[in-house]
Amino acid sequence: MDDLSRFKQTYFDESAELLAVAEAGLLRLAPGDVDMDEVNAIFRAVHSIKGGGGAFGFNELVAFAHEFETVMDGVRNATIPVTTALVDTLIRANDVLAQMLAYAGEGTDAPPGTTDGTVAALRRHLDAAAHAPEEAVHTPAPAPASAIPPAFPDDEDDEAGIFGDALAAIAAARDEGAPAAGPVPPGKIRWTVVFRPKAELLLSGNEPTFMLRALRRLGEAEIACHLDRLPALRDLDAELLHLHWTVTLIADPEVGRERIDDVFEFVADDCDIRITAEAPLPAVIETAAPPAAETAPALPALTQPAPAAAPAEAAAQPPAAKPAEPAKPRAAGNGSGGEHAGLTSHTIRVDLDKIDRLVNMVGEMVITQAMVAEHVRDLPPGQFQELLEGLEQLAQHTRELRENVMSIRAQPVSSVFSRMPRLVRECAGLTGKEVALVTSGENTEVDKTVVENLVDPLTHMIRNSIDHGLESPDERERVGKPRTGTVHLSAQHRSGRIVIEITDDGRGINRAKVLSKAIEKGLVAPGAALSDEEVDNLIFLPGFSTADQVSNLSGRGVGMDVVRRNISSLGGRIGVYSTPGEGSRFTLSLPLTLAVLDGMVISVGEERFVLPLTNIVESLRPKPEDLHGLVNKCDVMMARGEYVRLVHLHRLFGIPKAIDDATKGLVVLVETEDGSRLGLVVDEILGQQQVVIKSLESNFRRLEGVAAATILGDGRVALILDVAGLREMSRHGGDNPGGPRPASFPATPSLPASAGHDTRQRQTA
Amino acid sequence: MKKKVLTVDDSRTMRDMVTFTLKGAGYDVVEAADGQQAMTAMAAGKVDLVITDLNMPVMDGLTLIRKLRAIPAHRTLPILMLTTEADEKKKAEGRAAGATGWIVKPFNPDKLVSVVQKVCG
Numbered sequence: 001m002d003d004l005s006r007f008k009q010t011y012f013d014e015s016a017e018l019l020a021v022a023e024a025g026l027l028r029l030a031p032g033d034v035d036m037d038e039v040n041a042i043f044r045a046v047h048s049i050k051g052g053g054g055a056f057g058f059n060e061l062v063a064f065a066h067e068f069e070t071v072m073d074g075v076r077n078a079t080i081p082v083t084t085a086l087v088d089t090l091i092r093a094n095d096v097l098a099q100m101l102a103y104a105g106e107g108t109d110a111p112p113g114t115t116d117g118t119v120a121a122l123r124r125h126l127d128a129a130a131h132a133p134e135e136a137v138h139t140p141a142p143a144p145a146s147a148i149p150p151a152f153p154d155d156e157d158d159e160a161g162i163f164g165d166a167l168a169a170i171a172a173a174r175d176e177g178a179p180a181a182g183p184v185p186p187g188k189i190r191w192t193v194v195f196r197p198k199a200e201l202l203l204s205g206n207e208p209t210f211m212l213r214a215l216r217r218l219g220e221a222e223i224a225c226h227l228d229r230l231p232a233l234r235d236l237d238a239e240l241l242h243l244h245w246t247v248t249l250i251a252d253p254e255v256g257r258e259r260i261d262d263v264f265e266f267v268a269d270d271c272d273i274r275i276t277a278e279a280p281l282p283a284v285i286e287t288a289a290p291p292a293a294e295t296a297p298a299l300p301a302l303t304q305p306a307p308a309a310a311p312a313e314a315a316a317q318p319p320a321a322k323p324a325e326p327a328k329p330r331a332a333g334n335g336s337g338g339e340h341a342g343l344t345s346h347t348i349r350v351d352l353d354k355i356d357r358l359v360n361m362v363g364e365m366v367i368t369q370a371m372v373a374e375h376v377r378d379l380p381p382g383q384f385q386e387l388l389e390g391l392e393q394l395a396q397h398t399r400e401l402r403e404n405v406m407s408i409r410a411q412p413v414s415s416v417f418s419r420m421p422r423l424v425r426e427c428a429g430l431t432g433k434e435v436a437l438v439t440s441g442e443n444t445e446v447d448k449t450v451v452e453n454l455v456d457p458l459t460h461m462i463r464n465s466i467d468h469g470l471e472s473p474d475e476r477e478r479v480g481k482p483r484t485g486t487v488h489l490s491a492q493h494r495s496g497r498i499v500i501e502i503t504d505d506g507r508g509i510n511r512a513k514v515l516s517k518a519i520e521k522g523l524v525a526p527g528a529a530l531s532d533e534e535v536d537n538l539i540f541l542p543g544f545s546t547a548d549q550v551s552n553l554s555g556r557g558v559g560m561d562v563v564r565r566n567i568s569s570l571g572g573r574i575g576v577y578s579t580p581g582e583g584s585r586f587t588l589s590l591p592l593t594l595a596v597l598d599g600m601v602i603s604v605g606e607e608r609f610v611l612p613l614t615n616i617v618e619s620l621r622p623k624p625e626d627l628h629g630l631v632n633k634c635d636v637m638m639a640r641g642e643y644v645r646l647v648h649l650h651r652l653f654g655i656p657k658a659i660d661d662a663t664k665g666l667v668v669l670v671e672t673e674d675g676s677r678l679g680l681v682v683d684e685i686l687g688q689q690q691v692v693i694k695s696l697e698s699n700f701r702r703l704e705g706v707a708a709a710t711i712l713g714d715g716r717v718a719l720i721l722d723v724a725g726l727r728e729m730s731r732h733g734g735d736n737p738g739g740p741r742p743a744s745f746p747a748t749p750s751l752p753a754s755a756g757h758d759t760r761q762r763q764t765a
Numbered sequence: 766m767k768k769k770v771l772t773v774d775d776s777r778t779m780r781d782m783v784t785f786t787l788k789g790a791g792y793d794v795v796e797a798a799d800g801q802q803a804m805t806a807m808a809a810g811k812v813d814l815v816i817t818d819l820n821m822p823v824m825d826g827l828t829l830i831r832k833l834r835a836i837p838a839h840r841t842l843p844i845l846m847l848t849t850e851a852d853e854k855k856k857a858e859g860r861a862a863g864a865t866g867w868i869v870k871p872f873n874p875d876k877l878v879s880v881v882q883k884v885c886g
Binding site: 010014041048052054055056161213 | 785
């Protein structure tokens, strides 16, 4: 039972949350702007981390948390003034505390000296406050309560204590409501034990409470404490015992008089003990508890050992077995405490694996449901009306179930947003700029994986905004802007996706510089006429990161191309909109979940593919005059006044029996995340469908031009196309009627076969 | 009948530990994360003992104790406070507010059980 180590994980989880709370609070703490609620929250966070740490023996951590807490206490009592230096120290202390927790989590000691510097800094603040000239620092006078002498001595030791007065009051209250002598429960015997120790009992090292506790172990006991012999305080000899007790014990018949006598074995000479027993009414014994009949001689007012002495010996088992019980009441208690279950929180913590299995199962169910729907589609409606209606409902429920299950994985983006104030603070410090971060929409929810993968891109983009976007305070003043630049980070749901925007009111993208860099790096042909938007988008090109950009802040070898790659690997898109002199806005648009995708099913020959709906602009059937063949065997098409490169999927993937002539098939106009367009030549569009994403990499291997796979309603495997990948492939001449089939793609005939195979495997798995 | 203990602490870890320890000792335990929630819990059903942390958001432990003592039905209710150290000032404040006793945390589970048994049986 004393193994509290099982709570370590809870402790670490909670501590991580508390650290975040403390950090958020510390970042808002500024001289002249001290919110006491905030300060209290920080204090409590550190205090709780310390308290829990003590329970697990993380002594170093506790020692450090104590230093931290002491200074926070000073801030709380306004004995330590809030200065920028203090806030810096406290933030550092919070970091060190996080480190200490990490070491504790790993079960290793922190390297010696980990806390030294910070402890010294904390103490400096403490000392400075202690030697502050102002005498007005009013330490609260010793609590007035101590002036009132307690009427009764406290029953205390190092770890705990009970105020004498309170104990006496409670005991008195109990005395009033004296043992209610109701009927004895069937099959039980009620013992009444009056225990009057001599006053000197304690001098023999005996502890009456132990005996009372021992009695309680024998059955259900009610103990009344009598205070009538308690002297007034001035007459009280603390080493003498002035109390006596009446214990009402409801015990099994096996618990004989001997067991009760045993309890008082060592003190029998030092006390006056009267023991009486009552059995239930005989009728009750006969009807309800036949086994008790064996020991039934336990009649009222027994003053001699019960005849059940022998069985009592053997019956030593039940009470001994008691300590094993604790595990059970915990489970049972959960049920009985149910009325208050919602009191502390309406949340439960669930292992992520369990949720993922659930998500997976729901995915499978969606597929199965689609399959069934597919099979019954051809049934004559009149005959199977009820079946069809039932299936319609099933489809509805399945959809709702899936949405609900997906939402379990959803998390507010606040966990990422909350890290940004600190980043901004650091960046501002490094660049000497004044920056205010404004966030909105922190509670917007999105899949956990998306949230987790947002940290790096956002970090990078905010750094960029501050480093490159915002001007120095002086420069801002010169151009008539407030000295403090603003970075606005927002999140919102927009048509089934989450849109995150990072807006700054800085100088905007310097297009001339970007263009000259791009030309210098050979990314753009000299003299090329690019629109403003196109120039802005150059910053996402791989290798664009320029020497000018390298500063100790954002120049860490990671360019915006990496940001774009990260975002697109999440099925997201990134865009930039900039106005010179007014600022820039970066827009990230991400799917809410990575488990399902809204797609358009298309056919090419015998194959089915899924195109993510977000990539699709429109579909059209071109007229012959819209099509233009180019010398390099690349076709283009005039669509809405723009030339668009055509990609014949059947050529790219080597699919037989497909329509080659775009005027006979369809062209699906798609757009990649960077805004460039492609026309995909397909046979037919079969319809829109939400599909469950199955990783191709984990089941097969990565394929160029393919993002993932899915299973369609008819059980066939369809590949989900990666539009950006298709564009890359087509650039390298994959879309070439005479060209070699891309080596990375498996021979097509194997696909339908493997698809069917896969279905069976799935079902048996 | 099992005695019901209300444990009031803003730290989930601490609540979990108190709950586990006391359930193991045969008590029913309900939890509250601050004084306000504790007041609600007290109104919701009979509680035989309150164990409260002192430093909590919304409503702190001492306020909770004072509020409970102001209710006639809870005048003799045992209330233990959890303090981080044997802090004499806090103890005095607790006594003045009407606490029954104190337990220093981190607590030894056996100690907690024995104190709880002393004050509430």
